[in-house]
Amino acid sequence: MIPKAAGSRHLRITVAYASPFRENLGVREETYETERDSATVKEVLDLIVDRHSSMGKYADTSSDEAQRRHLVVAVNARLAKLSDHVHDGDRVSILLPVVGGLEE
Numbered sequence: 001m002i003p004k005a006a007g008s009r010h011l012r013i014t015v016a017y018a019s020p021f022r023e024n025l026g027v028r029e030e031t032y033e034t035e036r037d038s039a040t041v042k043e044v045l046d047l048i049v050d051r052h053s054s055m056g057k058y059a060d061t062s063s064d065e066a067q068r069r070h071l072v073v074a075v076n077a078r079l080a081k082l083s084d085h086v087h088d089g090d091r092v093s094i095l096l097p098v099v100g101g102l103e104e
Helices: 021-025 041-051 053-057 064-068
Strands: 011-017 029-034 038-040 072-075 085-087 091-095
Touching (some): 011 041, 011 085, 021 053, 041 072, 041 085
Parallel strands (some): 011 091
Antiparallel strands (some): 038 085, 072 091
8 A cells, every 4th residue: 555644635445346347347356546535436436437438338426326227336345325435445346236036
């Protein structure tokens, strides 16, 4: 981890991708860094789309409901809303939503 100067703001997170996202991107996980001390989940999704434009079709950040149709975000293994904050050292997981159920 990069050392922080006293009083400096810095956000470094790990983003882990589940299938099929990891196959699409060719990466299992990667690190993101910004010059602030926190970001919202929406802002993290924007960073991901900036780096991987192909994720734009999955990252609908117009509302929590719209976003969860295409992917689910967990921060430190807890499901997250677009307005939730991500802090330095957090792990963000990008997951495929679970659909379906029992048919009778």
